[in-house]
Amino acid sequence: MDVVRTAIGLMSGTSMDGIDVALIRTDGRGFIERGPFLGMPYEADFRRRLKRALELARPLRDRTERPAELREIELELTLRHATAVRAFLERFGLAANGVDVLGFHGQTVLHRSDEGLTVQIGDGRELARRTGIPVVYDMRANDMVHGGQGAPLVPAYHAALAGKFQQAGEAVCFVNIGGISNLTYIGADGRIAAFDSGPGNTLIDQWIEMQTGRTYDPGGEIGGRGRIVPALAERYLDSPFFRGNVRRSLDRGDFAPLRPDEASLEDGARTLAHVAAASIVKSAGFLPERPSAYIVCGGGRLNGTLMAELSAMAGGSSVLSAEAAGFDGDAMEAEAWAYLAVRSLDGLPLTFPGTTGVAAPVSGGVLATP
Incomplete structure (x- = not known):
């Protein structure tokens, strides 16, 4: 029998306007039970810092490179995600030990698919330490290692929702x-x-x-x-x-x-x-x-x-x-990251030849434990 887990997804997208936090219960396959959602906007000063991160990332040639200032911004981003998780748990009366995994997107600061290079800042190990919850992060990289474009990743979740x-x-x-x-x-x-x-x-x-x-x-x-x-x-x-x-x-x-x-x-x-x-x-x-x-x-x-x-x-x-179709258009990407984290834990594919151009379905993500 497939294991149903409680997962929280964390999404900070290309608009750089804030952190979306959403909870679902899922087996990473066809069972999806959608839970609460919370949006946490960034303050103007931090949005400017994220735009600075785009400039700092431009010369990078390795996704693990972190020049000093970029590393500082990465830590600031991670701390804000930890704060968002704590606020979410408090708002909805949840306990950290009742959450099996966080799906952490981080912030994409460089994506050059033609070069097989993608950089998402966000320290998954630090987030796990500060929240006490296991974290799956860096979910794009393995796709690119296997010849994929590294995006989009949300289609696996869309396909699971389509049946509804x-x-x-x-x-x-x-x-x-x-x-x-x-x-x-x-x-x-x-x-x-x-x-x-x-x-x-x-x-x-x-x-x-x-x-x-x-x-x-x-x-x-x-x-x-x-x-x-x-x-x-x-x-x-x-x-x-x-x-x-x-x-x-x-x-x-x-x-x-x-x-x-x-x-x-x-x-x-x-x-x-x-x-x-x-x-x-x-x-x-x-x-x-x-x-x-x-x-x-x-x-x-x-x-x-x-x-x-x-x-x-x-x-x-x-x-x-999305609302007219029975979904939550604000929460969907964060929900997708929760869904993908559960799939990653089970070694299930996150991407497919028809989504990213990868040669064969491939899983991905890195697991960090508290």
Whole structure:
């Protein structure tokens, strides 16, 4: 009989806005019982520190390298995750000894899939020591050792969830719109295909912060007042990333932000929301077939302008928020990291040829005990 474990997932994504904490009970296979969720935003000073980490990581050639300042930021990040775990346990009346494992994503500061290099900062051993809970971390690296792109990893969880929504004979596609967007296709026959689809929130957030000092466009309201600037949109959508049959994983630096004088605040936000939606549809052209529904999770689902653009381009496929499909779009990535941690403990595959391009299904992750 498969063992059901209680797992907490910790996710700090490319938007660098905070830590998502979610609990599930799962056997790492088909049984999933979703529990509570908590979002812990970063303060502005620490967000600036994380952006500094991106600069410090740029010259790295080994994923274990930690120049002194980067190591300091890594420790700060780890301590914040420990604080988030303690706050989560206290908020929901849970005990650390009632949690079997933490799935710790850390913060991706460098991802060069073509070079087989990915760097996630976050000290799993220190997190285990400070929380008293075993930690599975560094879950991307083994995939890249075996020839994969190291991303996306969430598809294994999407596939497990699909059975709760999918109608017989229909394909569905989960769309995660974080800093970078990615797609997970689950065919009627259970076939999985997944890949990064293009820029998600990152370009919009960078534009809004550059122009206003705010960190995002709440609800897509700013973009909703603007117009698409075709020349700017095409500059992104003509990228070689959208041509050819080889899908690759993306780093947040693969698409350069707009320059400050290239558009008005509103037109820039609208154009970049259009780019995010069009990127999804362009990349969906590489799926085995058009899905009956797109289920949208991640922060981008809250951008009404982006969602309206996606609905208009979806070509007859329905576009649903995760909540409309019965899920929690805020919690899903953190839940996925909890699910993957349990799979890692059991030596089950985290990635597959159809998700990262790895030659054969492969497990991964490093286990740290208190």
